[in-house]
Amino acid sequence: MLEELLPSIWFFLWGLVWAIYFSLDGFNLGVGILARFLPQKEQNKLIGSLGPFWDGNEVWLITAGGVTFAAFPKLYAVMFSSLYLPLIIILISLVFRAVAIEFYRQSDDVNWQKAWATILSVGSFLVALLFGVAFGNIFQGLLLDANGYHGSVFSLLNPYGILTGVLFVLIFSYNGSLWFSHKTGSKKGFTIARKIYAPMLVAAVLFLVSTAFSTTLWGNFFSKPLLFVVPLLAVASLLATRGLLSRGNAAGSLLTGSLAVLLTVITTIIGLFPNMFPSKIDPAYSLTAFNASSSPYTLKIMLAATIVFLPVVLIYQVWHYKLFAPARIDEELKY
């Protein structure tokens, strides 16, 4: 019984780790995107506010990679070699984004800081956009046959892929600007968030609609209508975040904004199941939770490790966020 369930359990754990990564690092990436467009003083505050957080958030990505490798090795192999160039560009961008955050504060020199802020913005933008493009392509299926992937970087840059990328960029930037107001009390974050909200909503609606035409993601929902609760909650979060923004509640608006990201990713994961890397050519070539997974023994060992360590990780990560909740950016930046 458990043996048959294991790949499904891991499929949703895999999705959950990606969802947590995007909801947490999402607003960090958004902060990064915005950094270069703010005056020096605000730039300092903004980049300083990332100090205690970016690293822990990025570990969710490392975990997502590790989980993919351990639980779905075939997926890990086919997905990352198929998406070779976009992934390499994402990795390089991530490297430079992190280095920029840390090196920015190592000198007071204006040119030094400008250079690193630019790198941070470009890097964060590329990570957000390309992850969106990659996931958009996964949602609609890839040119995959028995010999692997047959597209190029340019075939990834199709309208639906780009739309998903743009949505990622907008929603992350929105959350990033809310983080800014939350951490510094500055009104500027609210102003930016208000400007981004409308285009973000348009992108979200376009995404929802074209998902119905470009992908088969809604199939699982129609077969189990109860599941519609998840996307409805995602939409509700997206609407609630605007209300909270109007009331000047930065923390609440950020929380609902991040929840919208989390629920959107979970929605797509539910829609994909059991596909993980679907083929556009023939479903027979698709990689699924069942044909790409590790042996039941490995999945069991990993599940035991997860049950023991994941709660511990969550406990100290929550503690960590609480510890640094009061904004004391001057001190955080200074170190």
Place this chain on the structure above:
Amino acid sequence: MDVLLLSRLQFALTVAYHFLFVPLTIGFALLVAVLETMYVRSGDARYKSMAKFWGKLFTINFVLGVVTGLTMEFQFGTNWSEYSKFMGDIFGSPLAVEALMAFFLESTFISIWIFGWERLSKKAHLFAAWMVALGTHLSAIWIIVANGWMQNPVGYVLRNGRAELVDFMAVLKNSYAWHMYSHVILSAYVLSGFVVLGICAYHLLRKQNIEFFKSSFRIGLVIALVGILGVVLTGHFNGQNTARMQPSKFAAMEAIWDTERGVSAYLITVPSEKSESNPVEAIGVPGLTSFLAFNNFNAKIKGLKDIPLAKRPPVALTFWSFRIMVLLGFYFLVMVALGWYLQTKNRLLDSTRFLKLLLYSIPLPYVAINLGWTVTEVGRQPWTVYGLMTTAKSVSVVPASNVMFSLAAVIVLYSLLVILDFYLIAKNAKKGPEPIGEALDEPTASHSEFALSGNS
């Protein structure tokens, strides 16, 4: 150029770069935790100042370790997808557990350590320092367990067209991994000790902050001494283990061509792969190599000629990497002994030549450590998993132009990062510690650019 060669180059380079940052992280995490413990137990602010000074160098380096590790992880999928398909059932889990058990610990508590001086009690802050040290040591366990499995595959069966895990404990208890682990961790201490000693030497030569750097020097000496004695000892056991489990690597390390009993050890050897012999062999001790490998002067050792050419590792690269690493090890031993002597006789400040030598020796442990990896990884060739899967069969089927792009990016960008890292470490190291008074009464008056008071 073909994908295999490009991917091998890229892998070797990314590991080498990653490995410029990691050993210092391991040693300094422990150093900082020990210094902070001394501060909390004695209440002496000088120790806090030391923890902060060395901790600052640690954090700059730590970031580079984290981000270069990211590329390492995903490379198994991008460049070695055939390997990942075949071995992922076993190899992936240590990496996943590493993230879950170690990376979260390190990353969460390092930021608590950096930014939490004012937010936490002394003891809670000390706890964060120890969690970081624990995290770095744990993460090394998991990655070496994964690598150890590639050196000596255990706990698996070949089934469903791939290697499947059947005994997780066997993978975890793999003796090859634990031999490597002890050697790697101790060599990280040697490196960290020499970085501390070198920076102390810089300041002692300039007669600045003498008390601070004299105490740091003593601590650096202890770390380097523990490290180097351990490295020599574990190196010996590592060698014996290799002789038993990977005869082809051992033969290449020692340039042994003919299968013989009572193999001698020579002080000077120059091997030639072309003639399959050693044109130069001088100053030998009969039977010593046999004794070192098997505790028996008459033990039989398999020579390279008895291993088919296609299954032999590159001999010259393996041999010279091993030789130079061992020589450097003895150089470190001498330097530590000398440092200990001068320190006890209180003659350190006058020994300018020794201090200069120490300063210029900072790169050497980096060289030694990367040579050690060369022996381990090149010596395992042509296998990715010893005796089970070759490197040639492990590589991804991707266009060569893709790998050429990523390789070029890695070379250019990583080199830039290394330069920046060393520049920043050197800059901060030269600046010296903050005055102790300042370390005591925080928060300090900050630099004008960063004074952002009144915004919270």
